[in-house]
Amino acid sequence: MLIIFCILFFIPHSFAFSLPDPYTTFSKLNLPPGVNGGSVSLDPLNQGPYVATSDGRILKYNGSDFMDFAYLSPNRDNLLGIPAPLGDSTGRILEYNTVTGEVRALLKDLPRPAGPAVSADGTFIAYGSYNTQQIFKYYLQGLKAGTTEVLVPELPGAPGITKRAVEFGYFWVGVNQMVQQQPTPVVQAYGYKFSSNGNVVLIKNFTTEYGNARVNVVQEYFNLLQGGTLYAGSRTSNYVGKYTKW
Ligand SMILES: *[C@@H]1O[C@H](CO)[C@@H](O)[C@H](O)[C@H]1NC(C)=O
Numbered sequence: 001m002l003i004i005f006c007i008l009f010f011i012p013h014s015f016a017f018s019l020p021d022p023y024t025t026f027s028k029l030n031l032p033p034g035v036n037g038g039s040v041s042l043d044p045l046n047q048g049p050y051v052a053t054s055d056g057r058i059l060k061y062n063g064s065d066f067m068d069f070a071y072l073s074p075n076r077d078n079l080l081g082i083p084a085p086l087g088d089s090t091g092r093i094l095e096y097n098t099v100t101g102e103v104r105a106l107l108k109d110l111p112r113p114a115g116p117a118v119s120a121d122g123t124f125i126a127y128g129s130y131n132t133q134q135i136f137k138y139y140l141q142g143l144k145a146g147t148t149e150v151l152v153p154e155l156p157g158a159p160g161i162t163k164r165a166v167e168f169g170y171f172w173v174g175v176n177q178m179v180q181q182q183p184t185p186v187v188q189a190y191g192y193k194f195s196s197n198g199n200v201v202l203i204k205n206f207t208t209e210y211g212n213a214r215v216n217v218v219q220e221y222f223n224l225l226q227g228g229t230l231y232a233g234s235r236t237s238n239y240v241g242k243y244t245k246w
């Protein structure tokens with residue numbers, strides 16, 4: 001343990017290294033017919049996953065099937081599948097104060113931001129930009145409060161929603177790369193795990209299991225028996241992908 005700490009300590013700030021992919025066992029949690037799921041999360045008791053679907057429902061996985069849990073939209077229109085116009089830069093990141101109920105815009109005029117994640121220590125948020133294919137860091141506290149930095153400068157494709165990883169200070173984001181192929185371009189989906197300093201430590205290649213489908217969210221949970229579970233939600237797939245270790 002001491003040796004590992006020493007090595008990590010002396011790695012220069014910008015040094016990018018990648019760990020071997022531990023999430024080698026895959027299973028599909030099938031959604032009801034005709035429904036896709038763009039988000040996925042467990043509850044505090046690790047029950048679920050819960051999935052927000054393309055037709056405005058929240059479904060809960062009971063160990064063998066997804067069952068209705070809640071409704072988001074009374075008319076169940078397509079809520080998840082509409083990308084904004086290209087070149088749009090009217091995106092905002094809103095802050096909701098749970099005590100006062102007040103909502104204010106933290107950031108405005110952004111080029112298509114994707115869902116942000118608050119860091120585990122609460123000092124910043126990390127969010128992706130669909131148009132620039134980057135991850136940004138916006139400081140909530142400290143000397144840099146109110147300022148934005150580029151955290152991950154070059155992704156191979158558009159990032160989805162950023163989520164906190166199991167380890168303190170790390171995040172996951174789904175990245176969808178358009179690859180030119182005949183007769184039409186195809187999507188290759190990846191999960192990028194990165195640190196608070198922007199070091200990419202793991203790249204999970206989803207292409208074998210997802211084919212030409214996108215991965216919009218990657219959620220990692222600690223799991224005592226298997227060491228960790230990775231869920232991948234896709235707006236263009238009829239299932240939630242579940243990866244376990246080794
Ligand atoms: C899960 O839901 C399905 C469909 O409603 C049901 O048939 C099955 O018995 C449930 N399984 C458990 C473990 O509750």
Ligand SMILES: *[C@@H]1O[C@H](CO)[C@@H](O)[C@H](O)[C@H]1NC(C)=O
Pocket residue numbers: 188205206207208
């Ligand atoms: C990801 O996997 C696909 C399918 O095996 C492969 O074609 C692609 O080159 C891989 N991407 C990288 C960056 O290795």
